[in-house]
Amino acid sequence: MPAASGASSTSMNTRNSFSSSWVGSSPSRQSPVRQSPQRNGLRSSRGSLLSDSYESPTRKLQLEFTNILSHSDREFHKKLDQDAAERARLHEEQLARAAREHQRVMEEATREMERIKLEEENERLRKAAVQEKEIQRLKEQKMREQAEAQQRQLEAKLREEQAAREAAEKQRRLQEAAEKARAHKEQEEAAKREKEEDERRAREAAAVPPPPVAKPQPVQALPTPSAPAVAAPVPASAPLAPSAPSADIVEVHKKYLTLHRSMKEFRKQFLAAHKAPTDPLKSLIGDVRRNLNKRMGQITVDVADSKKTIKSIREECFDKAISAGGPMIDIRPYLISHQITNDADAQYPQLLLYLWVMFEKYLVKQWAHEAPKEDGRIITQLSLIAASLYLDTKYMCMGTVTMTDTLLAKLHRICPMLFGIRGNTTTNRAGLGLDKVHPNDDAEHNAYLQRMTGVGAGYAALTxxxxxxxxxxxxxxxxxxxxxxxxxTPAEALYPAHFMTLQGLLRDNVRKFLATYGVAAKAVLRRATFDLPNRVPEPRAGVKEERPGLHAAAGSVKTLPDVWHAKENINIR
Structure with missing residues (x-):
């Protein structure tokens, strides 16, 4: 240690000083140890008496004084060593106290940090609890508002149903009064028709040409549901309509076929015009088409789900098509039942027209998909969605002209017998919508008949x-x-598609049809389910049918009265 080193150096300096003081002294003052070996040897040989004779009192004093100094020197250095050790001990104790104080400060700092973290975590949990409570309150408030809105809608619906029942009851009483007033007139007309029919048969038997008198008219379309005409029962031997449809029917059919071709050409040109990756409408066109196809496949019998689907179709497809802007088109070539004279009024968004074309395609596809099900409620929901969209003024031209002509053009193309078009499935397959069905492929033919049933059911629900x-x-x-x-349709022009379409038209709509037209509707139903199937010849054993599946299709229509009587307690016999 430094103190000990200092003590040692002091001792050495003391010794050196004493030694140097002896160098110039006389031989009598020098220590015996410092004498030459010869002297020491002489002293040894002479004995102790001779050495003592050279010792002097001064020499002894000097030796004693030297011993005293040496002892004092040792005591001094010993004390220095003890002081140094004490200082070292104190220094170590101070270091230990400093280390303990440092440890204490670190522990307190750690505890303070943990306390702060705990307070922050508690504050976070408190805020999360407050936020969760607020969210729960908002949810409950929203549920209450929805419940109140549903209650209001239910009350409004009940009021509407009550008003509808009262109006239907009033209409029924008016119809009964009108039927009673016309009963006598109907009997006279029936007797007149029977007389004319007897005269015609007599002339035919005598091979005499008939005179130019008015022919018995088949059942014709009623002008309005408010004043139905009562159709007289038509006997099985009554004259049938001519093989070819009327010129007016054919002319209208040709217009709709032309419109359908224009729609296909427009769809191709529209997609080609916006296929560039940089085109602003390219991604939107794909989005609305995919959303429309997806939503149309999500229709169920649940009314709440249907409302959500209608809302999604409006917001994700039709509203986007309107808000996106884009080029306009003259809509007049795509309208048949309406005329627009002003060029400005005829402007219509191209994207919205494209969306109508795709909507009708997906609508017919879903009708066909749901056709095999015994319950036609999904087809009804699909038609409800279609009707609500067609009647929405936002999607009409000028807010008044609906786009139903585009749907009718699609139906004229795929189901022409719905509009009175006749033909031969061998020579006029395209005219009957069979051009894409292979004549020898049973699977394709069955799918075609299923599509005709779905189209008939969807068309009925839409009307x-x-x-x-x-x-x-x-x-x-x-x-x-x-x-x-x-x-x-004459017996020779009937094909399975006629009966499958008729089955779709009648199966799920008999109650509404009777409620609208009353006795006249019952006469038409008897004509459709009794007289028409009976005109189909029975298949003969061992003879191949000229029109395969016709008798089976007619049988499916013939069983409808029994189904109505069993399920809905409706008797049309």
């Missing part, structure tokens, strides 16, 4: 769909016309 203060998208008189046109 029967009514909304408050709005006319129907397609008048119910067109439903009457479609049933009657199929019933007036």
């Amino acid at each position: 029967h769909r009514k909304f408050a203060q709005k006319p129907p998208a397609i008048p119910i008189s067109e439903y009457w016309r479609a049933v009657v046109l199929i019933c007036n």
Whole structure:
């Protein structure tokens, strides 16, 4: 240690000083140890008496004084060593106390940090609890508001149903009064027709040409549901409509086929014009088409789900098509039942027209997909969605002209017998919508018949769909016309598709049809389910049918009265 080193150096300096003081002294003052070896040897040989004779009192004093100094020197250095050790001990104790103080400060700092973290965590949990409580309150408030809105809608619906029942009861009483007033007139007309029929048969038997008198007219379409005409029962031997449809029917059919071709050409040109990756409408066109196809496949019998689907179709597809802007098109070539003279009024968004084309494609596909099910409620929901969209003024041209002509063009193309078109499935397959069905492929033919059933059911549901203060998208008189046109088809022009379409038209809509037209509807139903199937010849054993599947299809229509009687307690016999 430094203190010990200092003590040692002091001792050495003391010794050196004493030694140097002896160098110049006389031989009598020098220590015996420092004498030369010869002297020491002489002293040894002479003995102790001779050495003592040279010792002097001064020498002894000097030796004693030297011993005293040495002892004092040792004591001094010993004390220095003890002081140094004490200082070292104190220094170590101070270091130990400093280490303990440092450890204490570190522990307190750690505890303070943990306390702060705990307070922060508690504050976070408190805020999360407050936020969760607020969210729960908002959810409960929203649920209460929804419940109140649903209650209001239910009350409004009940009021509407009550008003509808009262109006139906009033209409029924008026119809009964009108039927009673016309009963006598109907009997006279029936007797007159029987007389004319007897005269015609007599002339035919005598090979005499008939005179130019008015022919007995088949059942025709009613003008309006409010004043139905009562159809007289038509005997099985009554004259049938001619093999070829009327010129007016054919002319209208050709217009709709031309419109369908224009729609296909427009769709191709529209997609080609916006296929560039940099085109601003390219991604939107794909999005609305995919969303529309997805939503159309999500329709169920649940009314709440249907409302959500209608809302999604509006917001994700049709509203986007309107808000996106884009190029406009003259809509007049795509309208048949309406005329627009002003060029400015005829401007219509191209994207919205494209969306209508795709909507009708997906609608017919879903009708065909749901056709095999015994319950036609999903087809009804699909037609409800279609009617609500067609009747929405936002999607109309000028807010008044509906786009139902584009749907009718699609139906004229794939199901022409719905509009009275006849033909031969061998020579005029395209005219009957069979051009894409292989004549020898049973699977394709069955899929075609299933599609005809779905189209008939969807068309019927669309014509029967009514909304408050709005006319129907397609008048119910067109439903009457479609049933009657199929019933007036001659036996030689009947094919399985006629009966499958008729089955779709009648199966799930008999109650609404009777409620609208009363006795006249019952007469048409008897004509469709009794007289028409009976005109199909029975298949003969061992003879191949000229029109395969015709008898089976007619049988499916013939069983409908039994189904109505069993399920709905409706008797049309």
